[in-house]
Amino acid sequence: MRVLSIGYILREAWRGLTRARISSFAAIGIIAFMLVLLGIVGYIFNLVNCTFAGVSNQLEIIVYLNDNLKAEERKSLKDNITSIEGVKEVVYIPKNEAWKRFKETFKGNKLVLEIIGENPLPDSFEIKLIDRNYMNYVSEALRDMPGIKDIDVPLDIANRLNSLIKWVEIGGTLVILVFIGVSLFIISNVIRLSFVSRIRELEIMQLVGATGIFIRGPFILEGVLCGFFGGIIGAMVFNALVYLFNRYILSSFPLFSTATNFNPFTSSLGLVLFGMMVGGIGSAIFLERHLKR
């Protein structure tokens, strides 16, 4: 009976899908379209988020060293700094190097260079962090270390970026939630509409005394299959679009292309699973409305 009913459900679902070809194709097409849109919204969100995160993670703390620091003192200070939690890399910038960079920066501005004259810059360390959230912690830890003249923490920029990222995250999550809601609504209705011609089938099933799984099984599975095929097509189109976008558009904006954690496999899997879930929900709504008692 078990095996029989599984065979029956598979057979009926497939039959339903292939018999009403036009409405099945329409449903699958619309599901694919909605999933592509959903994927694009998610991708843009991811891109913006990663860009901000990338920029903020490039922020560095600069530590200016006392002028009379011996080489071994400098070495042990560097080791101490490196051992602070959250520090990724410590780079020593000798005063000559710093002066060279300064002059490079103000190359066009002779006046500034003339006024300053001699190299006033001290030796320094550039401290790169694992991520921006360590900014406060690391700057606190640096405060009491010997041999440090001054610390330059871009805390203000970091805080501003942090709050910006927070808003982008909230806004992006909201947009995605709304979009998930909209596609849920549209896809489940498309499934429901593609089933309308089959209300009579449902009626006859009930009249001959079919029970639960025999009525629901094929319809739910058919909805899930619609979602599955829509998901496969949607994922393919979406990935093709992402590929083209990365290749022809994103590559001309180096700021953006730095770091996206976009993964074609997981996002495709997500789209397919979402399609299947919503397809099933659409079928369930249809059954809920048209099954008596």
Add this chain to the structure above:
Amino acid sequence: MIEFRNVTKYYGNGVLALEDVSFKVEKGEFVFIVGPTGMGKTTLLKLIYREELPTKGKVIVGGVDITRLRSYQVALLRRRLGIVFQDFKLLPNRTVYENVAFAMEVLGYSKKEIRNRVGRVLDIVGLLHKSNCYPNELSGGEQQRTSIARALVNNPPILIADEPTGNLDMATSWEIMEFLKRINSRGTTIVMATHNKEIVNAMRQRVIGLYNGRIVRDEYNGSYE
């Protein structure tokens, strides 16, 4: 086999469909429910296959008070009933064979068993040679015979027929009645709603007359009026 005890049925909109209806149908009987349109015939049948619940009273089928059934028990009840409608209720995108087989598939029968029984029942209604036709390729009589085959395929002890000849011409109606008579003679209890005078008068079976939701007569060997 079927018993109505003081059944009253109001619909949600306050329309009175049946009022204090009581009768008993014994096993193997052939009963006509007659009366003008809108007098409660269809409601009475719907109460038997539990499409509707009575507002008051009891409906007993096969010794069970079906007003108290849970939904899965309703399914079990319906497996013991064959139901035939005026509009046939065939699935347009399935062949004659598939339409009849459908009633067995949804109950989980094996393919082999389905093949055997559908073949036999299509033979009884004389449609074996049209097994692969779709409903729109059939005449009205053939469509109704298909729906009778579907109603009979699970060997129900009771057959409910709601105006089964309502969409058919007289000759075809007689053909259908011949089938029903033959099925009845093999022991199946039949309750049939109709307003076809000639059929009722010629069959000389039990006749229950409804008027404004009440039973106005109940005669054995009865006629339409």
